Amino acid sequence: MSTQVPAAAAETVLRKDQLSALVEVLRTRGLTVIGPTVRDGAIVLSEIESAAQLPYGWGTHLDAGTYRLRPRPDSAAFANAAGPQSWKTYLHPARVRQWTADRANGRVSIEAEDDAPVRFAFLGVRPCDLRAIQIQDRVLDTGPHTDPVYRRRRSGALLVAVECTEPGGTCFCASMGTGPAAGPGYDLVLTEIVNDRGHRFWIRSGSAEGTEILGELPREAVPDDLREEARSAVQGAVELMGRSMPETDLRRLMAETLEAPRWDDVASRCLTCGNCTMVCPTCFCTTTEDVTDLTGDHAERWRVWDSCFDLDFSHLPGGPVRTSPRSRYRQWLTHKLGTWHDQFGSSGCVGCGRCLVWCPVAIDITEEAAALYDWTRHVPDGAV
DSSP, X not given: OOOBOOGGGSEEEEEGGGHHHHHHHHHHTTOEEEEEXXXXXXXXXXXXXXXXXXXXXXXXXXXXXXXXXXXXXSOOXXXXXXXXXXXXXXXXXXXXXXXXXXXXTTEEEEEXXXXXXXXXXXXXXXXXXXXXXXHHHHHHTSSSSOOHHHHHXXXXXXXXXXXXXXXXXXXXXXXXXXXXXXXXXXXEEEEEEEETTXXXXXXXXXXXXXXXXXXXXXXXXXXXXXXXXXXXXXXXXXXXXXXOOOSXXXXXXXXXXXXXXXXXXXXXXXXXXXXXXXXXXXXXXXXXXXXXXXXXXEXXXXXXXXXXXXXXXXXXXXXXXXXXXXXXXXXXXXXXXXIHHHHHSSOSOOOOOHHHHTOTTOOOHHHHHHHHHHHHHHSXXXXX
C-alpha cells in the first residue's frame, strides 16, 4: 500500500501524446494496468496496454435508471463519470474459487485454491472510488476479519487517481465529502485540462513509489496558470453535481426514521434485484456455492458476491428474517448511511451515484434520504 509523502514532493506536466509514457513505465515495472476503455456501449474497466485505449472524446449522460455514452467536442480522456464497474471488481472479485475436491480410486483429495499474485496499477481512480477502496480496506484488510484474497490483491496495487472536472447527473460526492478533489491514498494523481493551450495532465506524486515513477517520465515545469486552471476546474465540479444529500446528520436520520411511511413507498417500487449492491463500490457481502460434476467425483467451492436484497440473505432455521421488500431496502439504506459508522467508523456511501444509474426502476438514494428528512421536519413533536 501507499506510503504518503507531501503532495508537492514531485510533479510534472504530461501532454496527451506523452501519457503513453506513464502506461509504459507502469508495465515495465511488471504492473498489470487496469483503466477505463469503451466497450459494449459503456466505459468499462479493463486491462490496457497503451494509453490509446483510454476513452478519448467520450463522455456520459447519467440519470436515475439511465446510462448513455455521448461523444464529446474535445479529446478529453477522463471527462466522464463512474461506469458500471468499480475497482472492487479486481480487489474483491465477484467469484473466487476456494478449493477443489476430487475422488479417485476410493480416495478424496482436497486442494486449496492458490490465488496467483497479480500486481495491479489502477489508472483513472475517481476520488469517490479512492475513498471506497479505503473503506473496503477497513472492512477486508485492516479490520478484525481480514480477507486473504483482498489483502493479496490490495497489498501490491498502485493507485493513479484522476480528479473530477465534469461530474455526471447522478454524482453527489461533494455532499459526502469524497470529491471531486482527490483525498489521500493515491500514489499518483492527475488533473486533466483541455483548452486552447493544449491537452495537458498535471500529475503529482502521493507516495514514495509515485515519486519514483515520476522520475521516469518526461519532466516539465508546471506553469502557475495550469495549476490555477486545474484547481478551478475541480472546484467548479462541485457546482455541477447532479445530486446532493440533505444537509443533516444522515446517521441520526436513519436511526430516527425506521418507522417512516416512506419505507412503504420505496418498497412499492423496489424490485429487490440487488443491482444497487452489485455496482456499489463498498458493498462486500458474500456467500458460498458448492458445485459438482455429474459423476460426483469432482467438486468445487466458490465464494460469490451476495446481496442483502436476497431473500435468503437473512435466512435462519425458522426462515428469512427480512421477508418484505420494505425490510430489505431499509436494511440496505440504514446500514449504508447509518450503522456503517458503528461498524467501520464512516459512512458506507461515497456519492458515486452508481446505485441510481443501474436501478431498473430509477430509485434515487438522495431522493429517499431527502424524503425521510422532510418527514422528520413535519411530524408532530415527540413522534419521531
